[in-house]
Amino acid sequence: MVFLLEHFDLAAFVAATLAEDLGEAGDITSAAVIPAAARFTGVMDARDPIVVAGLPIAEAFFRALDPDVRIDRLVEDGTAVAAGTDLMRIEGAARAMLTAERSALNTVQHLSGIATMTRGYVDRILGTGATLLDTRKTIPGLRVIEKYATRMGGAQNHRMGLWDAAMIKDNHVAVAGDIGEAVRRAREAGIARIIVEVDRVDQIEPALAAGATHLLLDNMDPPTLRDAVAFIGGRVPTEASGGVRLDTIRAIAETGVTYVSVGRLTQSAPAADIGLDFAPA
Template sequence: MALPNNFDLDQFVTLVLEEDLGTGGDVTSNATIDANARFTADMNCRQPIMVAGLEIAVAFFKRLDPAVKVEQLLHDGETAGVRTTLLRLEGNARAMLAAERSALNTFQHLSGIATLTRQYVDAISGTGAILLDTRKTIPGLRPLEKYAARMGGAQNHRMRLDDGVLIKDNHVAVCGGVAEAVRRAKAANTGLQVQVEVDRAEQIEPALAAGADRLLLDNMPLHVLREAVALVAGRVPLEASGGVTLETIREIAETGVNFISVGRITQSAPAVDIGLDYLTI
C-alpha cells in the first residue's frame, strides 16, 4: 500500500480494536462459541465499488489471529462488481468475529470515499482537469481518507497546514486585501508555493502582481470561471472550488481550469455495502 510514511498501521489497528473490544473483549462470542471453533467466510460486495483499505481490513483479522489464512482476490485501486468476492478468511472463530466490525467499518468507509471519488474522476474524463481532495476529513483519519481518494483517482492537496501556503478569505480579510496577503506570504520565504483564494475577477491581477503562484477560484459562476481562465491565460495554475457536485463538475472542468477540489469526496462519501458471509465447508 502507498500509505503515507508517517501513518502507523499497527497503532491504528490497536486503537480501533481497543475502542471496540473494551476491557472485556467480545463477550458474546466468548460465551457462545468454543475456543477452538473454526470460521471460514468470504468478504463480498453488495454494490459496485472502488477497492480501498482491503489490506488494512486484513490487518485486523491478523492481529487477533496471526495464523489466519487469507486469500485476497482483489487489491486497492481495483474495481469490484456486485457479488464479487474480495477475500476469503479461515481462522479462529472467536478472533474472526471479534475483528469483523472494525475491519468492515474501516474498509466500507475507505472504499466509499474511493467509489465516490471515481465517480467525480469519470465525470471530468477527457477535459484535462484534475480532481483534488481537501482537508475536510474526519479528525484522526486524514492519512487513510486521502489514501482512499488516491485509490479513487484523485490527487492529494495539502495533507497538513505546514505543507502548503493557501491564503483563504479570512487571511485576506485580516491582511486588508489579496495583494497584501500574497506579499506577506512571499516575504516569509517558506520555500513553498503561494496559492491564494479569490472570489472575484478583479482580485486576480493584484494577486498575480504580488507574486501568487496559483489561484483558487472560489464559488465562481461558470461565466466568471471562463473569464478568469482567459484573464490568467496560463500564467499560473487555476483551481476551482466551492459547492462542486457530480451534476456540475463537468461544466466546471470545461471552463479550462487545471484543478477542481471537492470536499465532499472525503467529508460526505457514504460507506459502501460489504458483507462477511459465513461459509459451510
C-alpha cells in the same frame, strides 16, 4: 506485503480501533458463544458495484488478533468491481475473526465509499483536461487513509494539512489587510507553495503580482471561471472550488481550469455495501 502510508501508523490505528471496540471486558459475545478452538472461513464481498479501498487495513485487523490467519486478497485496492464480487477470503480462529469483523468492515466500507464516489467524479470529467482534487474536509484522525481512498478512486491529493502549502483565504486577507499583503508575508516567510483564494476576477492580478503560485477560484459560475482562466493565461495553475456537484462538475471542468476540488468526496461519501459471511471450515 507491508502496507505503508506516509504519516500513518497502521499498527497504532488497528490497536486503537480494536481497543475502542473491546473496552475492558473484551468481546463477551464471542467468548461466551464460540469455542476457543473453533475455526471459521469467511468471504468478504461487495453487495453493490464499488471501487475497492482499504483491504490491506482490513487484513491488519484480522492479523492483529490471529497472526496465523490465512488471508487471500482477491482484488487490489483501486479496482472497480461488480456487485457480488468476492474481495477477500479468510480462514482462522473464529473468535478472532468475529472480534475483528466490525472494525475491518467499517474501514473497508468507509474507504470504498470514498473511492467509489471519487471515481464517479473522475469519470464525469474525462477528456476535459482537468484533474480532480480532494480537500482537508476529512474526519479528524482519518485524513491520511481517506485521502488514500480518493487516490484509489483516481483523484489527486490537495494539501495534506496546514504544513505543506500556504492557502490564503478570505479570513487571512481580512486580518492581513489585503491579498497582496497576505501573499507578500507568505513569501517573506519562505513558503514555496502559496495558494490564494479569490472570488472576484479583480483580485487575480494583485495576487499574482505579489507572488501567488496557485489560484483557487472560489464559487464562480462557469462563465466567470472561463473569463478568469483566460485572464490568468496559464501564469499559474487554477482550481475551481465551492459547491461542486456531480451534475455541475463537467461544465466547471470544461472552462479550462487545471483542477477542480470537491469536499464532498471525504465529507459526504456513503459507506459502500460490503459484507463478510462466515461458514465453518
